[in-house]
Amino acid sequence: MDDARPLVLVVEDEPRMRRFLRASLGAEGYRVREAWTVADGLREAAAEHPDLVLLDLGLPDGDGLDLVRRLREWSAVPVVVVSARGREEEKVAALDAGADDYLPKPFGTKELLARLRVALRHARAALAPEGTVIEAGPLRMDLERHETTLHGRTVRLTPIEWRLLALLLRNAGKVLTHAQILREVWGPNATTQSHYVRVYMAELRKKLEPDPSRPRLLLTEPGVGYRVAEGTGPDPR
Amino acid sequence: MLGTTAVGAASRAVLDVPDVEMLYVVAVLVTAVFLGRGPAVVSAAAGVVGYDWFFVPPVHTLDVSDTRYLFTFAMMFGIGLLVSSLADRARDAAVRAEAEALRGTLLSSVSHDLRTPLATITGAATALRDQAVDPETRDELVRSICDEAERLERLVANLLDMTRLSAGGVEPRRAWIPVDELVGAALSRSEAALARHRVTTEVAPDPGLVEVDPVLVGQLLQNLLENAARHTPPGTEVRVRAGRVPGGLELEVADRGPGLPPGEEERVFERFHRGGRATGQGAGLGLAIARAIAEIHGGSLLATARPGGGASFRLRLPSAGASPRVPAEGDGGTGAHG
Numbered sequence: 001m002d003d004a005r006p007l008v009l010v011v012e013d014e015p016r017m018r019r020f021l022r023a024s025l026g027a028e029g030y031r032v033r034e035a036w037t038v039a040d041g042l043r044e045a046a047a048e049h050p051d052l053v054l055l056d057l058g059l060p061d062g063d064g065l066d067l068v069r070r071l072r073e074w075s076a077v078p079v080v081v082v083s084a085r086g087r088e089e090e091k092v093a094a095l096d097a098g099a100d101d102y103l104p105k106p107f108g109t110k111e112l113l114a115r116l117r118v119a120l121r122h123a124r125a126a127l128a129p130e131g132t133v134i135e136a137g138p139l140r141m142d143l144e145r146h147e148t149t150l151h152g153r154t155v156r157l158t159p160i161e162w163r164l165l166a167l168l169l170r171n172a173g174k175v176l177t178h179a180q181i182l183r184e185v186w187g188p189n190a191t192t193q194s195h196y197v198r199v200y201m202a203e204l205r206k207k208l209e210p211d212p213s214r215p216r217l218l219l220t221e222p223g224v225g226y227r228v229a230e231g232t233g234p235d236p237r
Numbered sequence: 238m239l240g241t242t243a244v245g246a247a248s249r250a251v252l253d254v255p256d257v258e259m260l261y262v263v264a265v266l267v268t269a270v271f272l273g274r275g276p277a278v279v280s281a282a283a284g285v286v287g288y289d290w291f292f293v294p295p296v297h298t299l300d301v302s303d304t305r306y307l308f309t310f311a312m313m314f315g316i317g318l319l320v321s322s323l324a325d326r327a328r329d330a331a332v333r334a335e336a337e338a339l340r341g342t343l344l345s346s347v348s349h350d351l352r353t354p355l356a357t358i359t360g361a362a363t364a365l366r367d368q369a370v371d372p373e374t375r376d377e378l379v380r381s382i383c384d385e386a387e388r389l390e391r392l393v394a395n396l397l398d399m400t401r402l403s404a405g406g407v408e409p410r411r412a413w414i415p416v417d418e419l420v421g422a423a424l425s426r427s428e429a430a431l432a433r434h435r436v437t438t439e440v441a442p443d444p445g446l447v448e449v450d451p452v453l454v455g456q457l458l459q460n461l462l463e464n465a466a467r468h469t470p471p472g473t474e475v476r477v478r479a480g481r482v483p484g485g486l487e488l489e490v491a492d493r494g495p496g497l498p499p500g501e502e503e504r505v506f507e508r509f510h511r512g513g514r515a516t517g518q519g520a521g522l523g524l525a526i527a528r529a530i531a532e533i534h535g536g537s538l539l540a541t542a543r544p545g546g547g548a549s550f551r552l553r554l555p556s557a558g559a560s561p562r563v564p565a566e567g568d569g570g571t572g573a574h575g
Contacts, residue, residue, distance in 0.1 A: 086394075088452050106390055108383075158566050195413035195446065199563045202415040206442075213417045213424070213440045220422035223410075223452035 006120060007031045009050035011041035011067065012082075013060050021054065024109045030116075038062040045071055052120055057083040057094070065097045072098035076126070078119035082107065088223030095177045095224070102175070118173040118230065134169045136228050137217060139208065141169055155207055160185060164200055165208075168218070173230040175221050201226060257292060258313065265317045269324030277324065281317025285310050346509040350392055350520045354385035361385075395522040398456070399508065402529040409450035409534050413561050416444035416486060419451065420479050423458035430463045433471035439478040447486040447556040449534060454554065457530040457538075460523040461490040461550050469494030469547070485536070485556045491549040502540045524550075 010021050013036040025032050033048055035041040038061050045053060053071070057064035068079055078100045083090070086104040094102050100119045103112060125131075132144040138151045143166065148155045157165065163185045168176065178194040186196055201220075205212040219227050261284045269277035286299070289310065294302050301307060361378040364370060370378065401407055417440050424436065458477075465475045469492045479488040497505065504510055506528045509521040524540075527550075531538040536554035543549040 106386070160566055195561055196563050198412075198414050198418055199446070202418060205417075205421075211438070213421045213438045214436075215421050215425060219425060220418055222422050222426075222455040 005029055005031050006051040007033060007048065008116070009033045009035065009041065009044050009048065009053045011035045011038075011044075011053060011059065011064065012056040013037070013058070014056070017056070024112070025116075028113055036060070038064070038067045041067050042070060045075065045077065050077060051123070052116060053077055053079045054116075055079055055081050055099070057081060057085060057090075065094060068094065068097045068099050076123070078123045080115055080119050082112075091175075091221075091224050092177050092179075095175060096179055100174065122171065122174060134166070134172075136169050136172045136230065139169065139217065141166055150208055157207070158203075160200055161204055161207075164197075165204060168226060168228045172228040175225055175227045177225040181225065197226070257288065261288065261313060262316060262320055265320050266324055269321040270328060273328065274321050274325040277321030278318060281314055281321060284317065285314050288313065343509065346521075347396065351389070354389040354392070357385040358382050358389070392520050392522075395520060395526060398526050399522050399529070402526065402533065407533055409453055411448045411450055413446045413448050414451045415446055416440060416479050416481060419447075419449070419454055419458065420477055420488075422451075422455050423462060424477070426455070426459050427462040427466070430466040431475060434466055434469065435472065435474045437474060437476045439476065441480050444479065445481045446560040447481065447554065448558060449486065449554055449556060450530075453530045454534070457527045457552070458488070458490070460527040461552075464523050464527075464550075465490055465492040465494070465548075468492070473547075482553075486552075486554045488552040488554075489549055491543050491547060493543075493545075493547040496542050496546055497540055497548050499542075502542075505540055506538070 008025055008030045010018060010025075010032055012018050012021065012034070018034055018036070022032050022034070033044055033050060035044045036059070038059050041053070041055070041059075044050070055064045055067060059067075064081065064083070068081070071077065071079065079098065080101045080103060081094045081099045082103045082105055083094070084105040091102045091104075100122065101115050103115055132142065134141045134143070140149045141147070142149075146162075148157055148162070148165065164181065167181065167184050178197050179191045181197050182191045182193060185200075186193070190196060201218060202212070205215055205218050208217060209215050217229050219229055221227055261281075264284060265277050265281045268280040289299055289301065289306070290297060293306050358381075361382045365375065365378055420438060420440055424431075424438070462475065462477070469475070473493040476491045477489070478491070479486070481487075506524050507521075508525045510525075511521040528538045531552055531554065534554045536552065538550065538552050541549050541551065
């Protein structure tokens with residue numbers, strides 16, 4: 001069943017980092033292809049059709065963000081960015097350019113593998129016919145019957161809260177930027193009104209979190225956006 | 238006029254002319270050392286005029302009986318200029334030396350803090366490479382490599398933040414954010430650090446919005462929480478209280494640890510200051526960063542002893558404008574929507 005092992009394209013110019021990625025991805029059963037420039041990365045992506053691209057931003061012949069933008073013109077392959085640029089603005093730029101996730105260097109293997117699993121699962125889910133029920137931990141949304149339940153009890157949501165929660169749950173485990181949420185829920189003219197999202201998130205937390213000032217489900221990524229926690233336990237680090 | 242005449246007469250009786258010139262040089266020198274170059278030049282000129290008035294015949298006039306005195310005046314003023322510029326240069330050098338010494342202390346502190354975890358990592362990694370170790374030792378070495386690498390990462394991040402903030406030019410990127418979201422994000426990021434403490438929160442159910450930099454203020458809160466975790470015994474309470482006050486946000490992180498020794502309330506905010514009873518291994522930058530963030534917001538962060546024991550850190554941030562409006566929804570909300 002060799003073909004079933006997912007193929008990861010690693011685009012990274014630092015040889016030691018490639019060695020570490022090759023070792024830990026290989027040990028986890030991934031097949032790995034390597035590229036160390038933007039041009040090589042695009043060529044490999046076109047020729048090999050990887051299941052996932054792991055991308056460093058600072059490459060010798062250009063910025064990894066250009067690679068994401070050009071890749072997105074013809075491919076929906078999940079892209080996970082790993083970068084030593086840890087500033088929030090840079091995370092937002094990568095996500096808004098079309099990356100699926102962003103992992104600041106340095107990171108541990110556990111964290112890396114968890115992010116890859118999430119990205120691969122979302123990519124597969126996007127290909128499958130849209131399900132009518134989405135779930136995350138104790139929360140369940142039935143899209144067909146327009147019903148939200150928490151621990152089996154019905155929760156009443158306003159139309160905007162409904163759209164916001166459905167968007168977040170469909171992307172459980174993944175960070176959505178303020179701009180992405182605004183575009184999906186409020187439309188393309190509202191993308192700078194980030195306080196809309198914050199206010200409605202506060203409302204959702206009041207309805208869904210036992211202690212809204214210590215959220216377990218609807219997590220804030222400060223300066224970037226929001227993420228729904230996967231499963232019920234705390235994230236492994 | 239009578240007074241100055243008397244002073245002139247008295248000093249003429251006591252002082253010889255060379256003494257007067259010595260006094261003149263000393264006066265210019267003292268002015269230059271304490272006040273700098275400009276005042277020293279002024280005092281040199283005033284000295285020459287005074288000398289003419291009191292000592293050069295005819296006294297009590299600015300007239301000069303002998304043109305040779307003009308040469309004396311020029312000499313005196315020239316010496317005055319020379320003395321003031323030399324003294325001024327010496328003063329600059331002293332200030333620079335002080336700054337240099339401070340930088341030296343910071344540097345030695347930083348290099349010690351960077352080398353300590355590196356030493357552990359190098360030691361453990363080379364042991365794994367060069368020696369046959371039993372599985373138990375191996376696990377221990379691997380764990381210390383991971384722990385120390387994490388500590389190094391934290392330190393580097395703190396140093397970069399501190400440098401960025403103290404270099405000036407960091408403008409808060411303000412956005413309207415609900416107070417409970419600020420607190421919640423900081424608490425979930427400090428979860429691991431606070432795992433063995435009892436955390437209580439006191440946030441009003443509808444605390445409202447404040448306009449601050451969410452990333453920086455989140456980091457400020459996280460630093461306060463991790464500071465509390467580090468300096469207090471496990472099992473004790475850490476209390477977070479937050480709410481809107483007229484004109485801004487007020488927030489308090491209070492603990493039941495050993496508290497602050499009297500006189501330490503300001504020193505805890507100094508860079509590389511470590512609390513005496515610290516259990517963990519902080520670099521002493523967290524609170525300095527927290528205060529720098531409060532200050533670039535135009536706010537304040539103060540530490541006080543808490544009544545009944547423990548320390549309390551109180552943050553006030555201004556947020557003057559009226560909260561922005563969020564468009565209301567058409568209907569009151571039901572469970573059924575698409």
